[in-house]
Amino acid sequence: MADKEQKALERIFDGFTRKKMLLFVGQADKSEGLKKLLEMPWRIIFTTRFKSTELKTSANFEDLMDILSGKIKILDHQSDKIDLEYDINVIKISSVDLEDDYNDDYDQKELFSDSYKDILKSYMRKNNDLVIYGFDYRSDGEADKGSGLCKLIYKISKDAECIGNVTFLDSVLADKDKNILSSKLSNVTICEMPFEDMLKRYGYSDVKGYFRDEENDSELADMDFFYSSGKMVRINRNDLLGKPTEMELLTENFIYKTVPRGKLALKNKFWKFMLPRRFTFPEWYGYFAKSRFYIERNTDKELYDIVSKALEKADDTPIILSGAPCSGKTAAIGELAYRIFEERKNPVVFIRAGKEKPDARSFNDFLVKLKNTAEEEQPVLIIWDSSAINQGKMTAIDSARELRHELSGTYGRRFVLLCTAYQYSNEPDDEPDDEPDDEPDDAEKNNGSEEYRKSIRSVNLKRSLGGEEKNDFLKKLGNNLRSYDALENRVINSIIKKYEDQDKADISMLFYDLSTKFESILSEGLRLEQSVMADYICEKLDKLSPRVSGSSLSEKQIALLRSFMASNKDDEDEEPEKEQKNKDESYKEQKKKLNDFNLCIALFGQVDMKAPAVLACSFYPEIDPYGVEYIPWIDHGYLEDSYEDYFCFRNNFEAAKFIENHFEGEENSPKKYDTVFGMIKSMICCFNEDEEARSSFFVKKSIIDLLRCYGPNKDNANRHHPYYSYKLTPTKFDDLTALIKPLSELLNDSFDKDGAFTIIYANFCHEFFNAIAEDVGKGEDQISDEEAEKQIELYPEYMKLIQNVITGCQNAVGRVKDEIGNTTSSRYGRYLKAERNSLVTEMVICDSQLKLIRHRYFKFCGSKGKEPDSRFDDLSTLNFGYIYDVMKSIIESDPTNEYYYISLLRSFKAYAETSDEDNADILGYTVWVGDLIDRGEENIPSSFGSGRFQNKVLEFRSYEKRIELGLDDIEKLEKGQEADGGDNERLAVFRKYYEKNKLSVILYACRNEMKNPGGIDRVFKLLNREDLLQIFKRDHYANEFRFRVAWEHFTGSKFNLFDECQCIALTNDQWEFIRNICSDYYECTAKYYDGSRPKKESIVSRNPSILLAYALSDFYCRPNDPNVYQDTSRFIEKNIRDEMFYNTYVRMRTPFMICGSLKESGDPVNGTPKIYSGVVSSDPADNKDSDTGKVVIDRINLECRCHSRNIGGASLPKRGTVLKDIELGLGYMGFSVYNKKGRENQKKRSEQKKGKDR
Structure with missing residues (x-):
């Protein structure tokens, strides 16, 4: 009985995912059970306690109205119609209306004619559930005849093909009614346990919590709580977060708050903390384990075991959950987060940073506040859904290690980090740059590789089921499907047995077989588990029909459909009736298969939430040109507050994988071009004819993503084009000509x-x-x-x-x-x-x-x-002058985008080649363009980008050779300004450009002068002339140039941020000079980008080299200030915003401590750093699988990287050990600690490097 009533209760709560639920109230007393029931969002309520003459004066009626909330419409007359604009429609039925003359035969056809009974019939036949509360058969029937209401329910249930469920709560039924309804109807449940006791027993006592309206509920902004060590920790979310961030602490109110579609918030169905920023409604596979179709996979157990053990031991080794796109990683970590939260032992933090790392400063502040809030020292589970960030050069391992390193350095509390990633190869990276060149022996190599692999634990989501997983899957699927009376067990057994005989089950084909055989059964499954999706699909299919009415599929589309239905199947297994369907080319038949496919996807989500939905999309866009709407991915893009219910790819990567998996044929096969371009052309033609599709952001985005990832690239050299990041096939000339015309029609x-x-x-x-x-x-x-x-x-x-x-x-x-x-x-x-x-x-x-x-x-x-x-x-x-102006503005807004420079260079080349030979403007434009290109080389190192920019620059230098402009010419131009005439023919070309943009011409001449012997000193003198200084101070690029010139003038070498412990020996006056230049740079940079004069702490940095120089100069200019270290570290931290500079930030935290000691000890001439003494405060044993430790030197706790070949041992000594006669080296990955042997190795490495340079 308990099992029956628990399922009935779950069915009632689950029913509210649809638009309408019906309640029949037989007694309007103020019992607690009725109060709880009326707190649910009913759309229609029937009540028989009030006769039509009572109206609103009835005390019982007023009691009922007090409990209800929302917009209520009362229907007193039969002519009144249901108004869906109101939250609740209350229909008052006189008890006389349910009386009828009938005999004892329940099959009697003549029943009630009352309009309200027709409403009941109509809504029940639309899959809407009916809950009957407080019904007493003695009010409208007799014990030997039964009640009119029960007969009505029986008649509706027997005649209708698809009906809703009926549940009796706190009701008294006649024996005859009870026996007939229980034995002959599977959709009727009669609960014996009082409704109030049912709520308490099965954990549904807080009814309001399940149907809370986020917009009107002030509780979500008030006190909330999470758990730590089994205790409830109360917090105020606003005080904890301060402002919206990417980090969310899982709390009671936060998990159970509502989603945008509907007001339902059942904690045993969806994970609310994952939905607000990513989806308007749940993904197809986003269901909780209590769903009747859920199949747990070995991956779930493995992931839970790894995370649980890590939390017990406070092991901060990153854990990576990897899998193909749309394989269910987000759903898996959501389930895990909820499961850990429900255990009430460890706080859980969920990061939604999209394609970027969470902001380091706000992340640190958030974790510190969390630490101060919870007194318990239980490890925190930090979950980062980081798949999207691992599409470029940064691998899943790199991003996980970076975030782990940042947490370990800024957050004292213990934590466990779980990340997600697309499938990757877990291979060791190259050795770090600061390793000696001498090769280790084989034993050391193997040991290092093994330690590297152990530093990352990975779990892979599988695409197919095998072994016990497969058997369990088929068994549960069979049991669940057999539970429906309309199914024939023989047919189910025949389909399932076919896959039982295989080593591994092809999930896609199994679901397709079921969908084509049992459309009505799958509809029933949709009704029970995904009614929201069912309504959505039906609505879209209804809109689709008139748009393509009378049309039929092309021969190519029919061939694709046949190939899909025949894929992964042996010829001997081909069924005659399916073969016949494949040959049917009518649109009606294809429309039916389209509907089957939607049901197939729905079954994916019910049976196995980890099943990759990509497999289910194999043939869909080819069947129907509007198919891209239904691909199960959603992206809100850059819309503001509005959302549209269109499916599309979340990014180019998923669009590329879609084409790669389902449209790529054999190499040089012409079909692969026809397939992809046929689909795109079909989509474009249909969208051109449909205004609704043309007005949709997501419909357009779907076409754009497919075009971008496919791309008209001619060769691999163009694969770095920003819009063709995922090149799949070469371009076919005829296809492009066929596409250009329909594409042009979409430009409006x-x-x-x-x-x-x-x-x-x-x-x-x-x-x-x-x-x-x-x-x-x-x-x-x-x-x-x-x-x-x-x-x-x-x-x-x-x-x-x-x-x-x-x-x-x-x-x-x-x-x-x-x-x-x-x-x-x-x-x-x-x-x-x-x-x-x-x-x-x-x-x-x-x-x-x-x-x-x-x-x-x-x-x-x-x-x-x-x-x-x-x-x-x-x-x-x-006009090229116009082109230069607009491109200069764009480049200054984003100086690191190589494509902008390439475009400018291509335009200059076209202008130069097509201009007349005596066009003097070319020389002037060459100066201007050369100035921008020099800036581009500063912002785009050769190690970044595709290499195309560097090739274009070399091509451009051939034009620059025609110009010989130096500082002598600048002096002549200045004199020429003071006196008319006197300019030679060559300088006359530059006169108008010098008058229009004096700064560019001078900087260009300075760059040329620096190539000459002694030119650096002459340029330094010119840049510090009082009459020109104010011009340079107003331009941030000019200040970058001033900085490089001053540094090279003072030190004799260029400032190289990536060199190992560069020797810096400047006087205090020189440091003051550098500090002033850096200050000018930051002020004009921030003013340019932010539009206002900034405070020092809010400066926007664009050049990490100057940032480090500012820190060094700040140290020298305030030698007696005890807070210089803290102030400078804070300054660096606040100004490093871009994730690509994260490693730079780690290395820049205290380098001025090393450089600042050079003039006090050591040998500045030979570049020998200071010798230190320190105490080990944390060794790698305290931080398992880590190659870093901490050493306290001059009261500063430094994070130091240690290698056996550098320090002569396996790791740093134990904590508390005093280190003497050690050196600190500043390498690419941070500080390195050297002892005597380590310094010898490092010296040897430096000598070898110098030898190679020679």
């Missing part, structure tokens, strides 16, 4: 407000024209007359089209500017500014191509004796 104001589609269109066009330009540029011997004639006919159309692209980009820039002015969201504003920059860049590239193609076309026509087409007279290109 309403569809492309942010300009993203214009960017993609420009990408395709300028890549397309790259091929044209190559053909046009061929010599006479390389192209035949026939080919020449053919291309001459095509080029005018091509150039007219690229002119339209330029115009489209200009219009899109204007639209984006308007959108920037209208938005109030800072995040959306940043996105729009980035899109504006991309639009300008694409416009510049297309203009460059147009200039080159037109120039080469005229040249080609001249060589062939052909008259150029007159349509070229209407073509207009952009």
